[in-house]
Amino acid sequence: MIDLTQLRSFVAVEQAGSFTLAAERLGLGQSTVSQHIQRLETALGRRLLARDTHRVVLTGDGEALLGHARALLSIEGQVQALFSDSSLRGSIRLGVSEDFVTSQLPAVLEDFVRSHPSVDLELTVALSGVLYEMQDNGEIDLVLAKRRLGDVLGRLIYREPLVWLARDPEHVLSSGLLPLIAFPPPSVTRAIALEALGRHQVPWRIVCTCGSLSGLTAAALAGMGVLVQPRSMAPAGLKEIAPEKLPPLEDVEFVLVPRKGADQALVSALSEDILRKVRGLRLGDARG
Template sequence: MLDLVQLRSFVMVAQTRSFTLSAERLGLGQSTVSQHLQRLERGLGRRLIDRDTHAVRLTADGEALLPHARQLLALERQASAQFDTFAPRGPFRLGISEDLVSGQLPGLLEDFIADYPSVDLQLSVALSKTLAEMQDRGELDLVMAKRRIGERRGDAILREPLVWLAGDPEAMLAKPALPLIVFPPPSLTRLLLMEALERSGMPWRIVCSCQSLSGLTAAARAGMGVLVQPRSLAPAGLREIAPPLLPALEDVEFVLVTARSADHATVSAFSRKVRERFGKGFAGLASAEAGRKDGIF
């Protein structure tokens, strides 16, 4: 018989790759989480987690158990929500900044819908300013996006530095004018990088403009030019170019902005999920970690 409490600890460790962070998110002691995993392993007669001083990894048996564990926990949440009169339900119009589409967003949405199956999610992905305009027109209940430091709109989740990225930094820096890969206006990232270049007096030219981060990333990996992104969301395969080789960029803040007409229960439930995943930063994004490890500048 599988114990749901033990499975919950197992899934959290699999998600965070950290006993300490798992204990914080579950509101338990680290020793309790360890005991849950040990009891689960004893009950199954299989080793699920390999842990050393450097990393926590799932074994082959752990990888095999994970989808079943998630499904069982999802069924538990759905059954509870079915009989919860005050559980969020109905349409929920969510706007997400293009920067956040990769990484943990799929897991965040999966967790939210699993917990609140009666919610009808309507997702919009766009640039931060575009999302703000949509919300002002009454088209979005909650926006998760970027803002400039010093702006007041929204409730800040975390602050991130913007960094210059390229597949081949040496080749980009050797060009007479810095080739730029950018979002179109009204991108905040575009505005901040342009301001930094204007202050430095460095010559530049735009070689690629695209609404999609995946398109910009493909152009950067192909060696077309330099891309700017929040450091912890840096796509894999790109290396950071640090000042003074290129001018320093401002930090940005990621925020949640709630419409006055939004359903409070639904917004609160989603906001809790966001803070559970992003409250310690964008830790756990494999692509970002790979990008930082490649950085030599």
Template sequence: MLDLVQLRSFLALEQMGSFTLAAEKLGLGQSTISQHIQRLEVSLGRRLVARDTHRVALTADGEALLGHARAMLAIDSQVQALFTETKLRGRLRLGVSEDFVATRLTAVLEDFVRAHPSVDLELTVALSGVLYLQQDNGEIDLVLAKRRLGDTLGRLIYREPLIWLARDPDAVASRSTLPLIAFPPPSITRSVAIEALDRAQLPWRVVCTCGSLSGLTAAARAGMGILVQPRSMAPAGLKEMPPGRLPVLEDVEFVLVPRKGADPRLVSALSDEIFAKVGSLQGVV
């Protein structure tokens, strides 16, 4: 029979991508996580994790185990919740900015859903400005989105720089009019980019507009122009513009904004999970 403690360490390692971060997530020593993985591999007679000096990745057998491990821990959580009087119930309407969804939302939701199986999540993905408008209309209970420097809305999670990205940065920067790929208004990254170009008196035009980050990324990978994103959320296949070619962009801040009147227990539970998970990911590539 598989050990649930070992499976929990296995899932934490897959989520965090390193033994150090998995240990921090579970509040265990790094050697303990390593022992759990080794014992799990011995019990199954298969190698589950490929290790090198740069990263930790699952083997094919590890990938095959992943879904079953999640299911077993989900059942364990459901049984625990069934006999716990303080379990959370209800519906929480969560609004998340497009770029955060593409990079980090899975890791946040996985542990929350496992710990609170009786909570129903209604997820809305949109631009930060749109999410705030929907929240003002009472349609969203908790917003996880960006704000500009100097704004006081919400509770700060972290701050990071915006960068210029393109398939071939030098070729794009050499054009007489900078081709800009951007979200439609109201978009914080769009506003920051345009204001920076106007201050530098650089000519520009928007060559592609899309409300989906995957659409913008496809346009940038096709060489249509330049895209602005938080550095840690830079899509694969794009390169950062070398310093000095374009104006430096201001940082953005990611925040949590609860709606007045939302269930404070549900908001607090998900907020705590977001702070724990996102905080542990800062500085990790």
């Protein structure tokens, strides 16, 4: 019989990429988490985890188990919520900036959705400026997005540098006008990039505008130009351009902004879960 506690440790290790971080998130000792994994592997007769250069990864059998493990833990959460008077209920509308989605959002939301099955979570993905406008119109309850340094809007999650990226930096820098790949206005990263180029009198031209990070990434991977992104969210296949080659960019801050009048219990629960998960993921990246 499969032990749900062992499955919970297995999923936590997969999310964190580390036994140490998984143990911290679960409030257990590292040796306890290791024992859970060992017993689960023994019960199934398969090796589920392996270590690569930087982190713990799933084996083929581990990947096959992961979806079923999540489903079983989701059912457990639903059963607990069914018989719990204190479980959260209702709906909450979350807005997340485009660049955050592909890098960290799945791990951030997975546990919340599983732990609160009676909560309907409606997700909107857009540019930070668009999300703030939607929130002002009462369409979003909680925004997870970027703000510029000096802004006081929202609760700070973390601060991160922006970097210039390109598939072939030497090639794109050799042209007379810097070819720029950017989100359309209103975009925090676009505004910062254009201001930096203007201050240093670097001539530029927009070669691609797209509201989707996947579209911008495709253009950058095709060698069309330079893309600006937070360093930890740099798409694979792009190289960071040396700082002396282009003007320095100011940092950005990722924040949580609740809407006045939103359900405070739901906003608080989701906010705390996001804070815990994002900071845990960043700690894991720093240790890696």
